[in-house]
Amino acid sequence: MLVAIGTQNKAKTSAVEKVVRTYFPEANFIHINVESGVAAQPMSTEETRQGAINRAKNTLQQTEADWGFGLEGGVHQLEDTLYCCNWGAIALRDGTVISSAGAQFMLPNEVANEVHAGQELGPVMDAFAQKENTRHNEGAIGIFTNGLINRQQMFEHIVTLLVGQVLYLNNK
Numbered sequence: 001m002l003v004a005i006g007t008q009n010k011a012k013t014s015a016v017e018k019v020v021r022t023y024f025p026e027a028n029f030i031h032i033n034v035e036s037g038v039a040a041q042p043m044s045t046e047e048t049r050q051g052a053i054n055r056a057k058n059t060l061q062q063t064e065a066d067w068g069f070g071l072e073g074g075v076h077q078l079e080d081t082l083y084c085c086n087w088g089a090i091a092l093r094d095g096t097v098i099s100s101a102g103a104q105f106m107l108p109n110e111v112a113n114e115v116h117a118g119q120e121l122g123p124v125m126d127a128f129a130q131k132e133n134t135r136h137n138e139g140a141i142g143i144f145t146n147g148l149i150n151r152q153q154m155f156e157h158i159v160t161l162l163v164g165q166v167l168y169l170n171n172k
């Protein structure tokens with residue numbers, strides 16, 4: 001089985017590889033950068049979900065893979081708080097597309113203000129945490145949960161939801 005992942009982000013590719021290998025040890029993987037079709041920094045639940053779906057479909061289209069995964073991080077405002085939200089999607093050869101959401105967590109005002117001003121969360125987090133490439137490593141979630149959950153683990157949960165839904169469909 002060939003599994004394609006629509007990103008070169010290490011937190012995302014490691015999450016897909018770890019979860020899929022647990023259930024399909026024979027799986028092979030490829031990573032390609034694809035268009036998300038949405039802004040680099042999605043600003044709503046709708047836009048973040050759409051980015052994940054677009055990435056999954058584009059990934060399947062641009063490879064020979066059996067499965068195409070798309071994972072997307074974004075933010076959305078609820079009342080007075082900006083939350084980081086995370087979505088994933090899987091596209092299958094029979095045209096099935098499954099999407100699921102994962103963790104949401106609050107961003108402090110000093111980070112939220114920068115994102116509202118038009119900056120991407122990734123570089124804002126690097127400046128905030130005084131680290132490089134947080135988006136490929138612990139991520140904002142790692143920083144704001146004091147390291148209890150990192151970005152890869154957060155995406156593993158979403159990928160598990162997606163693989164579980166594929167298994168459910170196959171057993172129907």
Ligand SMILES: O=P(O)(O)OP(=O)(O)OP(=O)(O)OC[C@H]1O[C@@H](n2cnc3c(O)ncnc32)[C@H](O)[C@@H]1O
Nearest residue numbers: 007009072073120121122125134135139140141151
């Ligand atoms: O190469 P891609 O796959 O695009 O990986 P990315 O890290 O840019 O991830 P997303 O596009 O899915 O995320 C949208 C934006 O939000 C940022 N972001 C989302 N979650 C983050 C997190 O936990 N830590 C740091 N940045 C995060 C990310 O860096 C982008 O600026």
Ligand SMILES: [Mg+2]
Nearest residue numbers: 036040041073
């Ligand atoms: Mg991105």
